[in-house]
Amino acid sequence: MKNKTILWIFFSALLLTGCGTSQISTEKEAAKYYNLYLEGKTEAINNLSLAFLDTEGTPPTVRKAALRYMVRSGDAQARAALLKYASDQKVPEPDILQTLSDEIAAQKAVSWTPLALKMYKAYMDQSFQLQNSMLGAIYESSGAAQITQMIEVYEYTRSNLNVVDENISRLLGKFDDQAVIPLLINIVNDPKKNIRVRETALLLLSEKNDPRIADVLTKLLGDPKQELMIRDFAFNVLETGSDEKILLALLEFLQRNKAKENKMMAAITEALGNYGNPAIIPSLQFIYENLSFPYQLREEALSALIKFDNRDVLEFLIIKTYETGQYYFCEAVSDAVSKSGNRELRQMMEIAALQDQMKRSGGQK
Structure with a gap:
């Protein structure tokens, strides 16, 4: 930090005294100074830095080249x-941000x-701040004629926020430390989040191969303060599982971590048994008819479905029990x-x- 402060003062002094006027006016000259730096003339980086900082004297394309x-x-x-x-600019120029982003990605420049x-x-x-200011002005001056445009703006804004949320979820998914797992679980558990974002967070959790992830989840299960969060997580695994990839991914995660499976499976099956919202029925049906899920989980799904006492659900169970050969659930x-009581x-x-009996006996009457 001390070295950064000294360098900061150094650059400020150069610019204030006029000694910091950039000697670089073309992209070719910027490349020349970079080559000098690579040859061991480390002071050449000062010229590139001054060219970049000279927002008025250096052409925009040259500043971007210097930044690269x-x-x-x-x-x-x-x-x-x-x-x-x-610090000086307060708000970065969009072109500079884009150049910085592209170069950091290309060079994998972690230090930046x-x-x-x-x-x-x-x-x-x-x-x-700009959005708030503009929306405030629109609020004061708009009428019913602008409703269509306002709805379009709303949808566009919401779509952008969802993209940001999804990208942040993926960013969090890169890390395997104990702090990130609860954050991802919180995203899954947040009903205000877009369903795509929650599914992304869930997939990130379930796709992790590192056994430490299972250790973290098991530790959370043993913490009374975290118990509710994990149970909510189990509910949301099913609730967000409109796409079968989600449930299968979680199952694969459990199977990869057999030593930890029992405790985690217990949390999920308990959630199944206690969840009474009809919205969960499609997910329960998916679990019941999919033989790749463990017997215990399918049994809990069956019990939960029966509790709904719904004719359509019972019809589904009659058909799928025989179709999938789960005769042990017939009783x-x-x-x-x-x-x-339905005849x-x-x-x-x-x-x-x-x-089913006729089918198994070869069709004989």
């Missing part, structure tokens, strides 16, 4: 110059990431049908059993 070479150098003086720019995040936040803060389904369902159960 600064990032490639990885030099502390170059980072100090960009830090000065971020903190500065990039700082500048991104400053840019978003300014953007947010439970038959009892549920009998308790329903048509009882007849349907008898016909399904008879047809």
Whole structure:
């Protein structure tokens, strides 16, 4: 930090005294100074930094070229110059942000990431203030004639926010430390989040191969303060599982971590047994008819479905129990049908059993 401060003062002094006037006026000259730097003439980075900082005297294309070479150098003086720019400029220029982003991605320049995040936040803060100002003005002056346009703006804004959320979720998914797992779980558990974002966070959790992830989840399960969060997570695994990839990904994760599976599976099956919202029925049905799920999980799905006491659900159970060959569940389904008191369902159960018997006996009457 002390070295950065000294460099910051150095660049400021050069610019204030006029000694910092850039000697670089073309992209070719910028390339020349970068080559000098590579040859060991480290002071050449100062010329590139000054060219970049000279927002009035240096052409925009040359400033961007200087920035690219600064990032490639990885030099502390170059980072100090960009830090000065971020502090002086307050709001980064979009072109500069784009150039910085492209170069960091191309060079995988990890040391520049903190500065990039700082500048991104400053840019978003300014953007947010501008949005509020414009929306305030629109609120004061708009009429019913602008409703269509306002709806379009709303959808566009929401779409952009969802993209940002999804990208942040993926960014968090890169890390395997204990702090990130609860954050991803919180994203899954947040009903205000877009369903795509929640699914992304869930997939990121389930796709992790590192056994430490299972250790973290198991530790959370043993923490009374985190118990509710994990149970909510189990509910949301099913609720967001409109796409079968989500549920299968979680199952694969559990299977990869057999030593931890029992405790985690217990949380999920308990969630299945206690969840009474009809919105979960499609996910429960998917689990019941998919033989790749463990027996215990399918049994809990069956019990949860029976509790809904719904004719359509019972019809589904009659059909799928025989279609999938889950004869060990026939008694439970038959009892549920009998308790329903519905004669048509009882007849349907008898016909399904008879047809299955005929099919297995080779079609003989």
